[in-house]
Amino acid sequence: MAKKVQNAVPLSELVPGSKARVLTLSAEGMVRRRLLDLGVVPQTIIECVRRSPIGDPTAYRIRGTTIGLRKDDAKQIMVEPIIE
């Protein structure tokens, strides 16, 4: 597995079926707190599961639970894709 931060991308760029590790959260205020509550902290592994029928929101698997996030919110989570 990659050790270095080679390519930081926003979580919203992840395609269904791929995984990534959280690097930083740029969200602020309420969104940030909500994401923290859900366990979106650095080093967390997030899997992109699927998009909703009209493309937004997207379902992500975060710490054993499937959570729907909007693109605007997912944009504020920087991740490092994990290539398996």
Added chain:
Amino acid sequence: MSCMCIEKRTELLHHKFGIAASAEQKVIALAGNPNTGKSTVFNALTGLNQHTGNWPGKTVGNAQGTFTHKGQSFLLVDLPGTYSLLPNSVDEQVARDFICFGQPDVTLVVVDATAMERNLNLALQVMEITDQVVLCVNLMDEAERKGIEINIADLSKKLGIPVVATAARQKRGLEELQERLLDVACGNIVPDPFMLRYSQEIEQAISELELKLTPLLKGALKARWVALRLLDGDDTLLQDIERYMTEEPLQDPSLGREQEVSPSWPQA
């Protein structure tokens, strides 16, 4: 919290939480993430039939029910399902306020055996607030189906609190759960919850604050926990302390908690 004055608590529960507990009843707060089968545990223990819809936010108010075990009567208060106790929403504030200020004899945290990593987060947060915690690892049937095994004894040792495995839908493990609740409520078991240590910098700040806070709080709240909340910028806690812990009579006791937690409405 064994030294508390029961009469005062009964009054507090009645006026500030709208809960009618008799003096000899042990009060149990039921906390847990959404979708952990918390309401099913509630129904199984109390024999009530609260609807258990499978979606987050189903339990909006707090339901109450009673049960008796070995001659001891219990009042069970079902709190809204939340991921955390940092009060970001009405639900979380309701849950936190009750655990914190309602002085339950035991807080029962229900966790989903199939998503321990997420669920233990809430348990650890509760353990920072109070020592009187029992953990219920529910949905064991689902875990078995998914091929997940959980070492309950080890978990109990690591957390320092009683842990019971249940499958509330099949009514499995409920007897033992009642037994542990009785043990903790009556002081037969004194939990010694594991205390999470933060970075040196934060720990230093905590101990400095603890010194200042301990005489002010007079043992009513854990100084360490209050220190942590002050450090992470929780601005609702002080208001709540003022509301629940000072002698002032409430303006409108009939509405109780509800009127206070509503967010401010937009003024158009």
Added chain:
Amino acid sequence: MAASIERSDIHRLHAIARQIQEKNTEAVRDVIVEKIYQHSQTIAGEVTRRTNQNKVDQDDRLDAILTSRYFGFPIMLILLGIVFWITIAGANVPSDLLASGFGWLEGKLTDAFMWAGAPAWLHGVLVLGLYRGVSWVISVMLPPMAIFFPLFALLEDAGYLPRVAFNLDRLFRKAGGHGKQSLTMAMGFGCNAAGIISCRIIESPRERMIAILTNNFVPCNGRWPTLILLSSLFMVGAVGMGASVTMASLVVVGMVLFGIVMTLFVSWALSKTLLRGVPSHFTLELPPYRPPQFGRTIVRSVYDKTLFVLKRAIITAAPAGVITWILANIMVGDKSVLTHVADWFAPFAHAIGLDGYILMAFLLGLPANEIVVPILIMGYMASGAMMELDDMGALKALFLEHGWTWLTALNMMLFSLLHYPCGTTIYTIAKETKSAKWTVLSAVIPLAIAIVVCFIVAQTVRYFGWV
């Protein structure tokens, strides 16, 4: 030891908090949350063992269908349609049975009153007013509810509702609302007052207010049976029994869809005017699917709904029945008070495709939507020739006798779907918003929309000479 903190100590606490707030508390919160989660992860890893990795994917396969691009929306509609189909197909027989049972008992009661030599007015108030009001609420309203809600509860228990919110979030967002609004709407199907309370799950006050103000557009408990009854009586042409149930279901699905369109439209309009603001965030768990406990859910749901209906019937239908009977039997000149009022409403009511009695029924039905149709039936019976009514066919005849066409039925359905929320719901809105202004708006907005929509429909239909 409770309530033991001194006022002066509170000030000291505030002083301490102020000192801290000069430091970066956001960063500290991050570290604390991260640490707790890391520790949960460690413990969970140490105490859990997975013997079988593959079994987890069953939910995924279901989601792949239920939230899929092509099937997600059609499946939502089909499920809704199936629920209505079963309700409509199943409600008729028990409704007829209840109606004739109550009719039989009414005969016995009348005999008893005659035997006791009770005055006519007493028989009128108690039997023709109170008893009929209650019995019509029960026979018309109870069967559809006792079928619809268990079915809905099964979908709810299975975990389908969050998928609906997930599918619809984008639409709601575009309309200035929140995806969780669809969850509060689902609660509204049961009871709008419950729907209003469930709006607490929406964190943003602005989006929560939008959800509260539009919850009325999903037909509740008391309005389903009205929609179902009218569509099965009037919206089916000369088709066979099986096809007519399907047709009626489609009409009801259409009504629900129209309600959803209205919800989106009003949400959008509010978010552009009175409730402007930026969209908040959306985080929603899609919980694992769980096989519902069929027996338990159905028994409990039927039991709960029956109790609920009976309670409302007694509290609201009984007095409404008495009032309606009195209004229909106090004569001023050659007509009853009820007829005078109905006549007074008639021109306006005609313009929006209804009649004076229907508007009267909606007014008197303010306490609970369940009693609108029963009041209407009583009003018609007091002013018409028909005195006995013991099945649904007779009901249609009663309506036809009072000049109904399919347009009257359609507009009554639309008015029922759109008009102001019931008294209980308005009270709940007042309690939840603590604002007189928003409470008034929550009744005025839908009422205005109901009138405008019914007016347009009535005028269009008449202009083209369709009735």
